[in-house]
Amino acid sequence: MPAFNLNDTVNLFSKLTPRRLWNGSKVLSSYYISKWFKKPVQWGFPVSISFEPTTSCNLRCPECPSGLRAFTRPTGMLQRDFFSDTIDQLSKELLYLIFYFQGEPYLNPSFLEMVKYASKKKIYTATSTNAHYLNDKNAKLTVESGLDRLIISIDGTTQDVYEQYRVGGKLEKVLEGARNIMKWKKELKSKTPFVFFQFLVVKPNEHQIEDIKKLAIETGVDEVRFKTAQVYDYENDPNKLIPENKKYSRYKKNKNGDYEVKNSLQNHCWRLWHATVITWDGLVVPCCFDKDAQHQLGDLKGRPFKEIWHNDKYVNFRKSILQSRKNIDICANCSEGTKVWED
Numbered sequence: 001m002p003a004f005n006l007n008d009t010v011n012l013f014s015k016l017t018p019r020r021l022w023n024g025s026k027v028l029s030s031y032y033i034s035k036w037f038k039k040p041v042q043w044g045f046p047v048s049i050s051f052e053p054t055t056s057c058n059l060r061c062p063e064c065p066s067g068l069r070a071f072t073r074p075t076g077m078l079q080r081d082f083f084s085d086t087i088d089q090l091s092k093e094l095l096y097l098i099f100y101f102q103g104e105p106y107l108n109p110s111f112l113e114m115v116k117y118a119s120k121k122k123i124y125t126a127t128s129t130n131a132h133y134l135n136d137k138n139a140k141l142t143v144e145s146g147l148d149r150l151i152i153s154i155d156g157t158t159q160d161v162y163e164q165y166r167v168g169g170k171l172e173k174v175l176e177g178a179r180n181i182m183k184w185k186k187e188l189k190s191k192t193p194f195v196f197f198q199f200l201v202v203k204p205n206e207h208q209i210e211d212i213k214k215l216a217i218e219t220g221v222d223e224v225r226f227k228t229a230q231v232y233d234y235e236n237d238p239n240k241l242i243p244e245n246k247k248y249s250r251y252k253k254n255k256n257g258d259y260e261v262k263n264s265l266q267n268h269c270w271r272l273w274h275a276t277v278i279t280w281d282g283l284v285v286p287c288c289f290d291k292d293a294q295h296q297l298g299d300l301k302g303r304p305f306k307e308i309w310h311n312d313k314y315v316n317f318r319k320s321i322l323q324s325r326k327n328i329d330i331c332a333n334c335s336e337g338t339k340v341w342e343d
């Protein structure tokens with residue numbers, strides 16, 4: 001799960017129940033036993049899930065399948081009844097719910113009602129948005145929904161730089177949305193959502209790292225965090241996105257001058273034990289790197305989640321992680337252990 005600041009951590013821990021704590025203990029212990037003995041063991045259920053509100057997006061970011069309209073899987077909207085039925089299956093063990101996989105969550109007209117439903121079950125809720133739909137009305141509804149964390153993607157401090165990655169976006173709309181959220185937090189005397197600017201560091205914007213910190217202070221958001229960019233064709237980097245600053249790059253040059261992923265892939269992955277991803281239409285996939293749902297481990301339209309979590313497909317996928325992670329395509333560009341967070 002993502003990094004937390006003190007107030008955010010206190011909020012998260014307020015969601016813990018004895019049952020969730022016991023489930024987390026079982027998940028953690030089964031992960032380490034699996035890692036040590038190279039045998040997939042899973043005693044608990046997910047601590048965290050990502051639920052996809054929609055695959056639709058208003059922008060056309062160059063490394064995003066939503067933006068590129070490049071999915072082979074169907075596009076669509078998560079339905080509220082299907083969402084609530086699934087959450088009812090998981091809520092007693094589930095601690096952390098991310099309303100995001102692909103797409104722009106606020107395009108789903110039922111999005112904030114689903115947030116409210118999960119919040120009433122005392123689940124920590126988070127989402128990531130490009131902030132183009134945070135008008136005054138939606139900002140108020142967002143604060144009232146009980147959303148715990150709001151990640152605002154902002155990858156430039158001037159329009160000319162911002163639009164190089166956020167193609168079709170308007171920086172002033174993003175800033176207006178952020179101000180609306182902070183205004184309603186104050187007016188409603190709400191401690192949530194915890195709001196931060198997420199700055200995806202790429203070559204066109206790396207010179208604005210100090211500027212985004214100043215802009216965050218001016219806007220009033222709680223924090224700024226920096227994220228390394230996933231580049232699909234990183235060996236060639238056709239979009240010229242890999243930054244010069246090595247701290248903010250997932251890639252490094254080898255002795256031949258070609259780019260390669262920095263981190264060495266270990267034959268284990270915490271995500272496969274504590275988290276899962278569910279697409280808008282109910283497909284269960286291993287993690288957020290399987291953007292096109294190529295590794296389908298189950299379909300919630302036909303079976304309950306807890307049955308899928310322990311089925312043969314899931315067991316075999318965890319086994320393959322423990323044997324040779326480098327041979328799994330979605331692991332090849334994985335940023336596990338290479339994200340950069342900065343206050």
